[in-house]
Amino acid sequence: MKDPVAYAGFWVRVAAYLITAILLIAITAPILYAAVYGPEYLESEEWVYGGMDLVLSLIMAFRSLG
Numbered sequence: 892m893k894d895p896v897a898y899a900g901f902w903v904r905v906a907a908y909l910i911t912a913i914l915l916i917a918i919t920a921p922i923l924y925a926a927v928y929g930p931e932y933l934e935s936e937e938w939v940y941g942g943m944d945l946v947l948s949l950i951m952a953f954r955s956l957g
Contacts, residue, residue, distance in 0.1 A: 911954075915951045915954065916951075919947045919951060922947070923940075923943065927941070927944075928941060928943075928944070
């Protein structure tokens with residue numbers, strides 16, 4: 892008989908989600924800053940600064956769901 896599967900608890904999953912979100916931001920923010928929009932990206936008060944920002948934000952959102 893197989894051993895029962897041990898599922899992670901709520902706080903372990905919250906911590907994993909936060910770590911994933913921080914890593915994704917750490918990867919995509921420099922790309923948007925250096926390669927796409929420049930210094931205006933960090934100074935802007937808009938929610939979505941352009942097409943690439945929208946695409947990367949959607950990728951991050953869908954990645955965090957799965």
